[in-house]
Each structure stands twice: as C-alpha cells, then as structure tokens.
Amino acid sequence: MADTKICSDISGSIWKVLVNIGDKIEAEVPLVILESMKMEIPVVSSDPGVVVEIYVAVGDAVAEGDPILLIRE
Amino acid sequence: MPTINTVFIANRGEIAVRINRACRDLGIRTVQGYSQADADSLAVRLADEAVCIGAAAAKQSYLNHAALIAGAKASGADAIHPGYGFLSENAEFAEQCEAAGLVYIGSQPSVIRLMGDKAAARKLAIESGVPVSQGSKEPVSTPEEAAEIANRVGYPVLVKASAGGGGRGMRVVSSEGDLRESLERASMEAAAAFGNGAVYIEKYLHPVRHIEVQVLGDGKRVVHVGERDCTIQRRHQKLVEEGPSPALTPALRGRITESAVAIASKVGYRSAGTVEYIVDAARQEFYFIEMNTRIQVEHPVTEMLSGLDLVALQIRIAAGEPLPLEQSQIAFSGHAIECRINAEDPEKGFLPRPGTLTEYSAPSGPGVRVDSHAFPGYVLPPHYDSLIAKLIVWGANREEARARMRRALTEFRVEGVPTTLKFHQRLMTEPDFISSDVHTRYVKETMWAGHPAQHML
Numbered sequence: 001m002a003d004t005k006i007c008s009d010i011s012g013s014i015w016k017v018l019v020n021i022g023d024k025i026e027a028e029v030p031l032v033i034l035e036s037m038k039m040e041i042p043v044v045s046s047d048p049g050v051v052v053e054i055y056v057a058v059g060d061a062v063a064e065g066d067p068i069l070l071i072r073e
Numbered sequence: 074m075p076t077i078n079t080v081f082i083a084n085r086g087e088i089a090v091r092i093n094r095a096c097r098d099l100g101i102r103t104v105q106g107y108s109q110a111d112a113d114s115l116a117v118r119l120a121d122e123a124v125c126i127g128a129a130a131a132k133q134s135y136l137n138h139a140a141l142i143a144g145a146k147a148s149g150a151d152a153i154h155p156g157y158g159f160l161s162e163n164a165e166f167a168e169q170c171e172a173a174g175l176v177y178i179g180s181q182p183s184v185i186r187l188m189g190d191k192a193a194a195r196k197l198a199i200e201s202g203v204p205v206s207q208g209s210k211e212p213v214s215t216p217e218e219a220a221e222i223a224n225r226v227g228y229p230v231l232v233k234a235s236a237g238g239g240g241r242g243m244r245v246v247s248s249e250g251d252l253r254e255s256l257e258r259a260s261m262e263a264a265a266a267f268g269n270g271a272v273y274i275e276k277y278l279h280p281v282r283h284i285e286v287q288v289l290g291d292g293k294r295v296v297h298v299g300e301r302d303c304t305i306q307r308r309h310q311k312l313v314e315e316g317p318s319p320a321l322t323p324a325l326r327g328r329i330t331e332s333a334v335a336i337a338s339k340v341g342y343r344s345a346g347t348v349e350y351i352v353d354a355a356r357q358e359f360y361f362i363e364m365n366t367r368i369q370v371e372h373p374v375t376e377m378l379s380g381l382d383l384v385a386l387q388i389r390i391a392a393g394e395p396l397p398l399e400q401s402q403i404a405f406s407g408h409a410i411e412c413r414i415n416a417e418d419p420e421k422g423f424l425p426r427p428g429t430l431t432e433y434s435a436p437s438g439p440g441v442r443v444d445s446h447a448f449p450g451y452v453l454p455p456h457y458d459s460l461i462a463k464l465i466v467w468g469a470n471r472e473e474a475r476a477r478m479r480r481a482l483t484e485f486r487v488e489g490v491p492t493t494l495k496f497h498q499r500l501m502t503e504p505d506f507i508s509s510d511v512h513t514r515y516v517k518e519t520m521w522a523g524h525p526a527q528h529m530l
Contacts, residue, residue, distance in 0.1 A: 011455045037425035037459040
C-alpha cells in the first residue's frame, strides 16, 4: 500500500475541495480545484486510491510544491 | 464642465501603465491604487503617487468599491479610471464614484447596466435593426419554452447567462436530451457567479469569426474607429487581434460598422466602447453578440491603424469635451496585429503559471509597440490574469505586419515562466493564418488536433 502525496505544481489558492477523507477516487478525476491567474485548475491523482489526508481548506493560499492530498493506492 | 486634474487608476498591470501614459500626455497627475501584491509594480513606480487599497485578493482591493473610492478621495483625485476587467463594467461602482463627486472615466451607469444584461442588449440590437443570431428575444422561463425555441432554430444551441459575457456563463447544447439539464446548470451557475440566474438561447453558429467594432461617443454623437478581428482564441479568450479584418469585404465592413454606430447611438453612448459580432465569412453575414462598455485589451490595434489615443480620448470625453472628430476625419492606414504574451504553457493546454521573470527583454524597431508592466525580476502574482505583455506591430499591409511580428517575436526574451511566444511564432507561419482561413475554434480543432491537452482549450 503506497501512499502518494499530491502536491500543487502551481501557486494559487484553493477554490473547491471535492473529496472527503475516506473517499475512493478514480485516476484523472478532479479532487481539488485550484485557482491561479483567473483559471480553475483541477488537481488529479494519476492513480486510483483512497483519500487519507487533506492538507488544504477552501481559501488557502498554496505555493508550488505544497502538499494538497495524501492518497493510498 | 468638469475639469480633470488628477486621475485615480483603479486597476493594475499593463492597463494601469497605459492609463498613466495617457494622463501624462494630457498633463494630468496620477494616483495609482494598488494591492499589497502590486507594491513593487511598474504602475506604482510610474505614477505621481500611489495608495495601497487592500490585500492581494482582488475582492479586497481591485474589486473593493469602498477602498478604491476612499483612496481616490484621500489622494485628492477628481476622476477615476477603471481600466478593463475588475470594476470596469460595474454600474453600481460608476454610480458610487459619481455620488462621491468623482468623474467616472467610462460610460453612463445606466448604459453599463443595460449592456451588462446580455439578453436586454440583444433586444436592443433587434430594435436598432442590428442582426442577431436566431434565438430567444427574452430570457427563457421554462424548459418547454427553451425546447420550443431550440427546435425552431435547430441544434446545436448556446445557452447563455444574461449576466455573463466574454465567454463566461455559456454552454453549447447539441440535442434536446441535454437541454433541460444544461438549462438548470447554466442557470444555477449564473446565479452563483453573477447573482442572476436568467438565461437565453441562441443558435450556435460554426465555423465563424469574431469581429468587433470600436466606437467612441460623447453622449450626443457616436463615431466608429474600424474593426478588429479577434478570431484566434482559446477557451473563448482572445490570443491574437488584428485589423482590418482580412475576412470583410468593403460592403460588409460598411454594414457592420454602421450597425455598431446605430446601436451605440440608440443609447446615447459616452466613452470608448466595443460592439462584438460573430461573422459568418462564407455567407458574409454578421450577428451581434454583446457590447463592452470599457476600453478593451486589444485597443492598441485600433490606435496603430487610426493614430488616435483612445485612452486619452476617453479621459477628454469624461472631462466634458465633445468628440473632437467627425467620422470623415478618422482615417485608417496599413495593418496591425497584436499578440498576447501570457505566462501560460501552450504545451500544457495554455495552463497559466505565476513566477519570477528571471529575464525580460522586449523587442523594438520599426512598427513595433509593446504595452507591458513587466521588467527583469518582476514577480507575476497568482492573484490576477496571466498577461505579461501585448506585442503590437504595424505594417503597410498584412504581409509586412506579419513579417514584423515574426521579427519582434524572435527578439522577445522572457525567462522564468512559460510563455505564449512560441505559440505565436508557430501561428504566424501557419498557412491557414497566412491566408486567414481561420475560425474561433481553429487553435483547438486544427493546431491542437490530437494534442493530449486539446480538451483544455
């Protein structure tokens, strides 16, 4: 069971959190929506899994490389 | 007649710099309102005075009516320029400026309000004898009414938010099966985004071009300053604008510019404005989409062709001067093209990216103009749009303009963030662009055909 930390690859702010801890998620489905430079940018996982940790809340500012979610495969 | 001695600039980025320059040319003092994220910006450096109006988030600064008006009053400004975006088409803000004794450099609040209601503007176009695409005359109230209209005009149709515009609050519906759900979602989204859930229906036309007409009015008289062709887009947002449009015959140009004057005259338009159209080049037909009651990003294209300073004219009109020009005195020369240099990665579907410009060196030379707020070391904040610079060229004809654009793009150096420079270089050599055989979905459907990020465009 590998845990994968999904980090933001862009600085911006958290606009929407679409999942809860414990949710089963599919690959490439938006989990969190980030807003940067007036654009909504979906944060996705490249693999399916379960959300074990959410590091951000709506309105938080995030920098490039900041952790957003922890996913267990 | 109000005189303007000091203008408060209620905007940021390149347009703030542009407004500052127009004020300087007119001998007007400037006060730059800025957010905490823009303390070290070129606009702040160039202004006579600068006032911090709030935190980085636009809601707390460039969208904060009270903070902007208080900043303007405290600094002794007698007028306020809203630029584009932010509060530039907000009737309430315009009214609040006037109530506070500030000259609002823009259109009348009642006209801003009318044109902001896209369904009402469409109705006004119909009453002015301006063609609109087939669809509803009023916002639709029931799914049955929507289905009836959609069946009459034929699918696909566009469901548009009355309070939307500029590509926001708009969705394409291809069949009756999807109509009900799309209506509900469009209405909910519009209610959430704009506080108004009204939607209307238009026939979706494709392939088409996007062409707009620049107008100037003083509240009594309206002139047009020619058209701009803004067909090259992604995500309904313009990437390249040029004038004159390669797709218009002189006859169609005459009809389209006349119709823009007709609609602006109907409301007694004051200030600079733009009437936007969809043009079916094959059939030489045009349809009104909306009127923007502000100065536009791409206004330099018109300035290069006409030799006019549109921002200075906006200010002079706001100060109570009558339009200094007759239609017959407005002449156009040559061809102009503008490329938007954005901090976006075309390879990643034009994903924007904030960051530091480790290098920035803008081109110059014959026929080249760069409107920008960037400099080496400038930090592009994530809070605002991704525009770094507008590169505008002029040539005696389209081919010369295109050659100069290619030269200028080669000279332009930006490091530290991805940019649209390479995209523009490629576009300028595409045979379809050279022959201008393009439509509004050209970048997505042709240039990005088969690209993994095509869906993002």
